[in-house]
Amino acid sequence: MYKLLATDLDGTLLDARTTVSRSTAATLRDAERRGLQIVICTGRAYSSAFFYARELGLQAYILSANGAQARDPDGNQLFLSPMADHLADSVIDIAHQFRLPFEMFTPHAVVSDTKPYRSRLWDALG
Numbered sequence: 001m002y003k004l005l006a007t008d009l010d011g012t013l014l015d016a017r018t019t020v021s022r023s024t025a026a027t028l029r030d031a032e033r034r035g036l037q038i039v040i041c042t043g044r045a046y047s048s049a050f051f052y053a054r055e056l057g058l059q060a061y062i063l064s065a066n067g068a069q070a071r072d073p074d075g076n077q078l079f080l081s082p083m084a085d086h087l088a089d090s091v092i093d094i095a096h097q098f099r100l101p102f103e104m105f106t107p108h109a110v111v112s113d114t115k116p117y118r119s120r121l122w123d124a125l126g
Contacts, residue, residue, distance in 0.1 A: 006039040025056050045105040065105045
């Protein structure tokens, strides 16, 4: 008997329009009702993953920022592995030097030199 269901967001739960199909949402809620612990694993910021967990009505654990942060279903932080400030500065400098776009996540925002993320969440935070 399975006890945990871990899933990504982009290209897995979310379609090209960043929505979850009704059948997928119903399946996830049914799995949770049957006792499976849902874990959302994503490269996105926590706030984005939290938005989808709540939209789906799930009590999910969330691993965000490519595993750098973990929170329980109530939003309590379980793990955080931030990048040191001097390394973040170096990444930004190198990205600028090679004219590469970049995105970095803080607990409350996306830091980027490109147009902000286009999901409904970021539009709402706008």
